Amino acid sequence: MERSDTLQEKMEQNGMSRRTFIKYCASLASLMALPPSAAYAMAEALGKAKRPSVIWLPFQECTGCTESITRSHSPSIEGMIFDMISLDYQETLMAAAGHQAEEALHAAMKENYGKYVLIIDGSVATGLDGAYSCIAGRSNLESLKEAAKGAAAIIALGSCASFGGIPKANPNPTGAVAVSDIIKDKPIVNIPGCPPIPVVITGVLAQFLTFGTLPELDKLGRPKAVYGETIHDRCYRRPFYDQGKFAKTFDDEGARQGWCLFELGCKGPVTYNACATTKWNDSTSFPIESGHGCIGCSEPDFWDAGGFYKALSMPADPLKMAATAAVAGAAVGVAISFANRAKKGAAKSAHETTKLEDLEK
Amino acid sequence: MPSIDQIPISIVSPDEMLTGQADAVLTEIAGMLKRLLDDGIEGSIDLRGLALSGADRVWLEKQLGRGEVEIMLEAGGWSVLTETAYPGVWKVMHRDDRDRVVAELIEVAFVPAIIRPDNGDVKKGHESLLLNLKAKTAGV
Amino acid sequence: MSASLEKGVRVLKEVIDAPIASYFNSCVHCGLCAEACLFYTETGDPKYTPIHKLEPLRRIYEQEYTLLGRLKKMAGLSKPVTDAELDEWQELVYNSCTLCARCSAVCPVGNDIVYMVRKFREGMSAAGHAPEGIKGAVNRTVSIGSPMGVKLPAVQAQMKHVEADTGLTIPLDAEGAEYMVMLSSMEIINFPEYLGAIARIMHQAGKTWTLCSTAFEATNAGIQIGNSDLAKVIVSRIVDGAEKLKVKTVISPECGHAYTALRWEGANLVGRPFTFEVKHILEVLAEFQEKNLLKTEGFETDKLTFHDPCQLVRRGGVVQQPRKLINQIAKNFVEMPDSGFMNWCCGGGGGASAIEEGEELRLEAFRKKKSQLEAVKPDRLVTACANCRIVLEEGLEHYQMDIPVVGLTEMIAEHLPERQKPEGS
Amino acid sequence: MNELQFLTWVRGTGLNIAVGIFLLGVLWRLFEIYSLGRKQDLSAPRHASGASGFHTIFRRSLPPPGMLKRSPVSYIGGYVFHIGLAIVVFLFAPHILLIKNLTGLSWPALPSQFIDLMAVVTMAAMVVVLVDRINKPVKRFLSTFEDWFTWTVTFLPVLTGWMAVQHLLLPYTTMLALHILSVELLLVVLPFTKLFHVFTLFGSRWYNGKVNGHKGVPV
Structure with missing residues (x-):
């Protein structure tokens, strides 16, 4: 099937009006915290944009991110954006396989050198020279370095690509690291989440296509517009937190009343994401709405943050060293007491009885 | 002494508090109106990007009031564009085809931009009308 | 280090014990001991704060008997105790301390400060840093x-x-x-x-x-x-x-x-x-x-008050006995403010009265006793310590207060029935 | 390091290290101090000293006659600060939850609003005793770096805890992490500074009371 060259044409083919597209752009602009007027510019630019080449490399991942994007319940427009891009390599989605796929990848990289957008999902294994994760006999580490060279920008999709994610969890047997730990000379947008919210990636792509810019990022490389506030800040159960009303177990009266899940280990206060506003499953709900605390999946090292069901204020690891320290302290103490007693004893045996004349110096 | 259940209890939820944000919105709208008059520059405010409480929204709604025009727009879901009591100030609510609110704006313009048909669209409409006419003539 | 200083330090190492270690570690520098010390209250000079009088002892404790102190000493980070320092401290440890133990009685963390002063004097005397007056008395x-x-x-x-x-x-x-x-x-x-x-x-x-x-x-x-x-x-x-x-x-x-x-x-x-x-x-x-073996006759009718010797009340536990005895022979016995357990020292105990150069300070500190006496205006002052008695008499004379001081035992003797034949003879 | 990682560190590794040093330090210091021993008192007691040591442990908490008047700030400020601190530390619901988590023991908490008030009162009292330390010649004379330092490490947990609860200045998480960190600092320095009086105080009062009991001195 022949593809249309611009989105405008594609829309016309699908019988979609310009106003529909403007509305969609207005919602994207709102999500990306762009000024509302940007919607019109976006609509115009997107309408005329040529299909940029996108190369999507999967590393140590579970395909959850791909699932999240492709199973998004959003209307056809988001799918269309994907149609719009020239997804030249995506192992899971592409029809080609084996040598054919590799050839497609290298052809795309060569043809669009310096212009393509590189999407990575999954963390990069660095242990044993990256041998833990290979595609076509080449380590992810090698592939990443090669693909990054010609990329205009890199999108690290999901917590694994953004921060190392679950492969990096203690004890990290594969030496997993984030994309940003390897690539230092390219703009990288981190879209963490396990999985990330689908609309965020379309928003970032739309902005890149429209303005040729990447969204404003926070210090962890995440779009500020989406990751600017915590789940806790936007949580509908927040008033209960402020009133000190907490569910103590998952089946108590508090839980039934929909009270705050802080004491049940909710990581909402330390998790920066938009789940509480964009929600999941076609805007049905988000974890807290279903009665389970946030597990902080979009934060670095969330897997090792002290247990999903332990309140943030609780010690993560109840006093591992206490017994050892007590024994060591007692040992030090006993050693000093022997030394002290010896010293005191020596002073005593060296005692010279004071006589009257000794009172004078 | 009254028993404990006779003591009246009132629960104040955050939605019942004015944050003062709505005041600022009004001031900004006034500024935008002046720019529209002086320089013809249109403006808009993304209401969902502001931390407005329920009470703020109700208050704002009341302050803005209603004008004479209400436009329904069906494009991938219904949108409602309502003129407020202040001509040139529009309240815009976009919904998608599943009736979810996707954008909620205040637009300051003589006519919201989305209403004005695009030149290209008009041109295409004109062409298809001519074609239509030709077909009718030919068909007779 | 001079031989005498070395000897003094060695003696201190001998006498430092668990209570002293506990006391030094408990001190929070609250300064309440100063409020209990008449040398501070009457002069207002912070150097008379009781716990400060022990500073060299504290440092020796820290340097000799704590691990961190020993490490600090090895690294050359701690200030050694010197002869010059002990010389300076002589006034604080002897002249301005009568071992009255009011500080020990008020210390909120329970430090027996006077116990430590007593121990510190072991080292001070062994190092030859005792005042001439007391040395003479010992001699x-x-x-x-x-x-x-x-x-x-x-x-x-x-x-x-x-x-x-x-x-x-x-x-x-x-x-x-x-x-x-x-x-x-x-x-x-x-x-x-x-x-x-x-x-x-x-x-x-x-x-x-x-x-x-x-x-x-x-x-x-x-x-x-x-x-x-x-x-x-x-x-x-x-x-x-x-x-x-x-x-x-x-x-x-x-x-x-x-x-x-x-x-x-x-x-x-x-x-x-x-x-x-x-x-x-x-x-x-x-x-x-x-046991009814002490028979007296007659009563003193003038206004009497009793000065509790520190070593009897705070260090000896003899508090009620003198009061019972006085009441047997006196009609007009009054208590001074703070009398009994918390009575203020005469200012000359603990050997202080033997220190000639400490006289001026002693008289200054006596103002505390003076104010106690002025509060009750007694005709005579009874006590049960010859040393207190001498110091009180000196102080009263210096401040031109006409209050005779008497010993309780002799006062009682005056009330024994005259010329009574011994029983059974 | 972001907030979650910071918080994870302070409530994990950091807390382990702090509690480890604390326990090590406390045992080491207790041995170091009390192993020095003391000579048996050979003098005949006036009467058996009995429980006088224990009596003094409690009675020394009250000002001796006349002392309250001489140094009201030390006593009243000291009481408010110590009692306030005890209330805030041991009767605040999240702290009880923590103790329950560690030891399985728990007891009823006081309302958060009251704890909040106590925290403010405690801080006020601490500021007052600090000002007193600066103003009073004796206290200033006795004060060393350690005095200012220990005041600070005692004050910080109260301040950061209160600020975390009040959502002041920094996001709750960061403040909570700082709060836990400040408590860890307190735990680490406690065995090696005058703050160790929380342990030796009992020994000191006991020795003092025992000696007095032996002599029949009424205390």
């Missing part, structure tokens, strides 16, 4: 037998005088007597009434008693200078005398430190428990009173 006590240089003939002269006066025999070296009576040289020289009073009281009570020719002097300047070796020499004479005469009880005279030296320190100095009891004369009198 005389050890070599002559009494801090004022009183010898047995002087006592015998007194005895004769009292015998003539009372018509009673003063027993000397009477083996098997129930009580062995000790004197303080101040009493022998300044307050001879004491011996007569004892003779009459014992006679009336029908008790056997004796003086000891080898141990009549109770005061122990070794305790005041803080040197256990010398204090032991002095106290051993009494122990030997008491054991030789096989007495049941040794009576400490009206002298605070003599009582502490004998009652609480004695056994520890000689290294074994005593075979006899030690009692302060007031304790004995109170016992007599309880």
